[in-house]
Amino acid sequence: MSLDELTEKELPVSEEIQFAQSSSKFRTLSPGPIPIPAAPSIRSLAESVSDARANVDVMASHQSENGTISTASSTVSLIESEKAAYEYLPQTPIKSTDAHLVEFSEAMRTVAKALRRVAEGKAAAQAEATEWKRKYELETAQKQQSKIKGCSCCSSNNLEKLASQLTLETPVSDQSVCCGKHGICSHEVLQDEVPGPNPRSSHKMVGRKASFKLSWGCNGDKNGQHKHDFVSFEKGDITTAERSNKQILLKWESPPQTVLFITKPNSNSVRVLCAEMVRWLKEHKNLNVFVEPRVSKELLAEDSYYNFVQTWDNDEETKLLHTKVDLIVTLGGDGTVLWAASLFKGPVPPVVAFALGSLGFMTPFPSEQYRECLDNVLNGPFSITLRNRLQCHVIRDAAKDELETEEPILALNEVTIDRGISSYLTYLECYCDSSFVTCVQGDGLIISTTSGSTAYSLAAGGSMVHPQVPGILFTPICPHSLSFRPLILPESVTLRVQVPFNSRGQAWASFDGKDRKMLSPGDALICSISPWPVPTACLVDSTTDFLRSIHEGLHWNLRKTQSFDGPRE
Ligand SMILES: NC(=O)c1ccc[n+]([C@@H]2O[C@H](COP(=O)([O-])OP(=O)(O)OC[C@H]3O[C@@H](n4cnc5c(N)ncnc54)[C@H](O)[C@@H]3O)[C@@H](O)[C@H]2O)c1
Numbered sequence: 431m432s433l434d435e436l437t438e439k440e441l442p443v444s445e446e447i448q449f450a451q452s453s454s455k456f457r458t459l460s461p462g463p464i465p466i467p468a469a470p471s472i473r474s475l476a477e478s479v480s481d482a483r484a485n486v487d488v489m490a491s492h493q494s495e496n497g498t499i500s501t502a503s504s505t506v507s508l509i510e511s512e513k514a515a516y517e518y519l520p521q522t523p524i525k526s527t528d529a530h531l532v533e534f535s536e537a538m539r540t541v542a543k544a545l546r547r548v549a550e551g552k553a554a555a556q557a558e559a560t561e562w563k564r565k566y567e568l569e570t571a572q573k574q575q576s577k578i579k580g581c582s583c584c585s586s587n588n589l590e591k592l593a594s595q596l597t598l599e600t601p602v603s604d605q606s607v608c609c610g611k612h613g614i615c616s617h618e619v620l621q622d623e624v625p626g627p628n629p630r631s632s633h634k635m636v637g638r639k640a641s642f643k644l645s646w647g648c649n650g651d652k653n654g655q656h657k658h659d660f661v662s663f664e665k666g667d668i669t670t671a672e673r674s675n676k677q678i679l680l681k682w683e684s685p686p687q688t689v690l691f692i693t694k695p696n697s698n699s700v701r702v703l704c705a706e707m708v709r710w711l712k713e714h715k716n717l718n719v720f721v722e723p724r725v726s727k728e729l730l731a732e733d734s735y736y737n738f739v740q741t742w743d744n745d746e747e748t749k750l751l752h753t754k755v756d757l758i759v760t761l762g763g764d765g766t767v768l769w770a771a772s773l774f775k776g777p778v779p780p781v782v783a784f785a786l787g788s789l790g791f792m793t794p795f796p797s798e799q800y801r802e803c804l805d806n807v808l809n810g811p812f813s814i815t816l817r818n819r820l821q822c823h824v825i826r827d828a829a830k831d832e833l834e835t836e837e838p839i840l841a842l843n844e845v846t847i848d849r850g851i852s853s854y855l856t857y858l859e860c861y862c863d864s865s866f867v868t869c870v871q872g873d874g875l876i877i878s879t880t881s882g883s884t885a886y887s888l889a890a891g892g893s894m895v896h897p898q899v900p901g902i903l904f905t906p907i908c909p910h911s912l913s914f915r916p917l918i919l920p921e922s923v924t925l926r927v928q929v930p931f932n933s934r935g936q937a938w939a940s941f942d943g944k945d946r947k948m949l950s951p952g953d954a955l956i957c958s959i960s961p962w963p964v965p966t967a968c969l970v971d972s973t974t975d976f977l978r979s980i981h982e983g984l985h986w987n988l989r990k991t992q993s994f995d996g997p998r999e
C-alpha cells in the first residue's frame with residue numbers, strides 16, 4: 431500500500447495491532463479500520479515513524495554484533511528521528527486528530543497484548559488437556575493389559591516400555607527390565623483388549639494372532655541388541671556417547687496366520703496380481719486371507735474358489751481388524767498405504783507394501799518378486815520403519831471449545847489447512863504448546879510427519895526428513911512473505927491452528943489429502959503425534975530404503991559428473 435493510499439485508508443499501526451485485529455474478541459472491541467483524514471502531515475509523520483523504526487532495528491542488531499559503540503550512535507539517530515517526528519506535530523493542522531490516533535494506537539496495543547495473553551493461555555490449556563487425554567488413553571491401555579496374563583519371557587513393566595516406544599519417548603536405559611532377549615515382546619500389542627462393542631468376541635480372536643518381538647539392530651548389526659539414548663553426567667561431564675540405533679527388527683515368535691490385502695481400486699494389473707497372491711498364500715502357506723468387501727466381490731465374481739476369503743460388513747468390524755490380522759499386504763502406490771493406515775484408528779499390524787504405483791516412497795517391495803519377499807517377511811526377522819501419525823481434533827467455536835469428535839482424525843503424511851476454493855489469502859494463527867508461533871498469510875499450512883516430508887510438504891519447499899527422525903514439519907504453502915521458512919518441531923509438541931474472526935474466508939483442513947473439513951472463523955485444529963504408528967516392513971532397512979526412494983523416486987541431486995579434463999588448480 432502506498433503512503434498516498436495510507437492517507438485515505440488504514441494505518442498499519444504495529445504488529446500488535448494487526449494481531450489484535452485478528453484476535454477473536456477484538457471484533458467486538460474494534461471500531462474497524464482507523465479512518466485517517468487526508469493530510470500531508472500524516473505522510474510526513476509516517477515517514478518519520480518509519481525512520482525511527484528502522485533505527486530501532488539497527489540499534490538492536492548492532493547491539494548484539496558490535497556492542498556499545500554502535501548502540502550509542504543508533505540511540506542518537508533514534509532520538510533524532512523521534513525529535514523529527516515530534517517537530518512535525520506542531521506544524522500539522524490536524525494535531526488533535528493525530529494525538530487521538532496515537533492515543534488510540536496505544537490503547538489498541540494494550541488490548542492486543544492482553545488478547546494475546548488470553549489466546550496463549552487458551553492454547554496452553556488445550557495443549558495440556560490433549561496431553562492428559564493421551565496419558566489417560568495410554569494408562570487405560572496399560573490397565574487393560576495388566577488384566578491379561580503377561581508374556582512369560584517379559585518383565586511386568588514391558589507395556590510401559592512399549593508405550594514409551596510407541597510414543598517414541600526416551601526409553602529408560604536400564605536393560606535389566608527389558609525382555610530377557612533385549613527386545614520388546616509383541617504380546618502387549620497383540621493381546622491388547624479391543625475397545626469395541628463386543629470385547630468377548632475380540633478376546634476370542636486374540637488367540638489367533640501371531641506374536642512377535644521387536645529388537646534394535648546395533649550399528650547396523652542385526653544382532654538384536656537394544657541400545658538406548660544415554661545421557662551420562664558422571665564426574666560432572668555430560669556426554670551422550672551411547673546412542674540408540676533406531677533400526678527396529680521384527681521377529682515372529684509364532685507364525686503369522688492371517689493376512690489382510692488392501693488394493694488400489696480400478697486397476698486390472700492389481701486385480702490379477704491380488705488373485706494370484708491370495709491363491710499362493712492359501713496353497714503354499716495355508717494362511718487366512720482378509721480382503722476389502724469390494725475385492726471380495728471381485729474375487730468371487732472371478733472364481734468360487736475364493737470362497738475361503740474373509741471380509742467385513744461394517745465399521746464396527748473394521749475397528750476389530752487389528753485383532754485378527756497379523757500382516758497387511760498393500761498392492762498399489764503410496765496412496766494405498768495411506769488408505770490402509772486410515773482403516774486402523776488404533777494399533778496397526780506390520781504393512782508389507784508392494785509397488786504398483788508411479789512413485790512408491792512407502793512401497794519398497796517389487797511385486798514381480800512377491801513370493802521371495804513374502805517368504806522373507808513370513809519367516810522373519812525383518813526391519814521395520816515405525817512411521818509416526820498425526821492425531822488431529824477440530825474444535826468448533828460454536829461448541830465452546832469442545833472437541834468435535836471423541837476419536838481423533840489420523841494422518842500418516844500430513845494435515846493441510848488451505849484456502850480451498852476461496853480466492854482470498856488464508857489467515858491462520860498458529861500456536862505450539864502454549865507459545866505463539868506465527869500468523870500464516872498465504873495459500874495455507876502443512877503440518878507433516880517425517881514420512882509425509884517427501885509428499886506435499888516437499889512440494890511446498892519443506893525439507894526431506896528421514897522417517898525415523900522424531901519431528902513434526904511446519905511448512906507454509908505459498909506464504910505471502912519473504913522470510914517464512916519452514917520449521918521442524920520436536921515430536922512432543924501439540925500444535926494449534928486457529929482461524930481468526932477477522933479472516934476473510936473459511937479455511938479447509940484435509941488429512942492425507944482426504945476428508946475435507948471446513949474451518950470457519952473461530953474454529954481451531956489441534957495436532958499432536960499419535961501413540962499408534964504405522965510399522966512398515968523395509969526391503970533392506972529404514973535408511974537404505976529412504977535413500978533409495980529419494981534417488982530412484984525423485985532423482986534427488988542427479989547431475990552429470992564433470993569430466994576430469996578441463997581447467998585445474
Ligand atoms: N503439490 C503436491 O505435491 C501435492 C498436492 C496434493 C496432495 N499431495 C500429496 O498426496 C498425498 C495423497 O496421496 P494419494 O496417493 O492419495 O494422492 P494422489 O493419487 O494424488 O498422489 C499424490 C502423489 O504423492 C505421492 N505421495 C504420497 N505420499 C507420499 C510420501 N509419503 N512420500 C512421497 N510421495 C508421496 C504419491 O506417490 C503420488 O505420486 C497427500 O498426503 C499429499 O501429501 C501432494
Ligand SMILES: Nc1ncnc2c1ncn2[C@@H]1O[C@H](COP(=O)(O)OP(=O)(O)OP(=O)(O)O)[C@@H](O)[C@H]1O
Pocket residue numbers: 692693694695722762763764765766767768769786787788789790
Ligand atoms: N483400497 C482402496 N480403497 C479406496 N481407495 C483407495 C484404495 N487404495 C488406494 N486408494 C486411493 O486410490 C488413489 C490412488 O492410489 P495410489 O496412490 O496407490 O496409486 P497411484 O496413484 O497409481 O500411485 P502413485 O500414488 O504412486 O502415483 C489414492 O487416492 C488412494 O487414496
